[in-house]
Amino acid sequence: MRAAVERTIRWARECREQPRAPGQLVFGIIQGGCHATLREESARALVVLDFDGYAIGGVSVGEPEPDMLRAVELTEPFLPANKSRYVMGLGTPAQLVELVARGMDMFDCVLPTRVARNGTAVTTKGALCLKSAANKADFRPLEDGCECFACRNFSRAYLRHLFQSG
Numbered sequence: 001m002r003a004a005v006e007r008t009i010r011w012a013r014e015c016r017e018q019p020r021a022p023g024q025l026v027f028g029i030i031q032g033g034c035h036a037t038l039r040e041e042s043a044r045a046l047v048v049l050d051f052d053g054y055a056i057g058g059v060s061v062g063e064p065e066p067d068m069l070r071a072v073e074l075t076e077p078f079l080p081a082n083k084s085r086y087v088m089g090l091g092t093p094a095q096l097v098e099l100v101a102r103g104m105d106m107f108d109c110v111l112p113t114r115v116a117r118n119g120t121a122v123t124t125k126g127a128l129c130l131k132s133a134a135n136k137a138d139f140r141p142l143e144d145g146c147e148c149f150a151c152r153n154f155s156r157a158y159l160r161h162l163f164q165s166g
């Protein structure tokens with residue numbers, strides 16, 4: 001783990017020297033697993049390089065959720081308040097709330113699109129299984145009152161039809 005942290009810091013220094021396209025931002029990726037010392041060392045070494053933002057890496061790799069949250073908590077105190085904080089590869093809707101509460105700003109996760117491809121919509125009222133026969137003649141939007149493109153243009157019945165017809 002220490003070798004990987006040191007390698008990432010070396011790469012970050014090399015990356016920092018490279019030319020950028022206009023408007024391009026570059027983030028440092030903090031490693032260190034669930035080790036408090038390595039997370040601190042990794043964060044401090046990358047903050048010195050003055051990146052545009054900081055990513056927390058090495059989470060969303062199959063670790064239990066308490067370990068993921070601990071890795072974020074171990075890292076956050078060393079991140080500059082005026083730079084974006086990005087947690088790589090996370091998370092579920094509930095995890096996003098937990099991560100925002102821990103000072104994180106940015107996320108990326110395949111979960112919403114993966115479940116959507118398989119016929120489930122994520123709504124404020126929970127998961128909505130579009131393939132369900134209950135939606136066959138349900139002409140409401142996915143989410144009442146939502147202004148998104150899907151909710152403004154497609155009913156649950158039409159979305160169910162799309163899944164049924166492949």
Ligand SMILES: [Zn+2]
Binds near residue numbers: 146147148150152
């Ligand atoms: Zn919507």
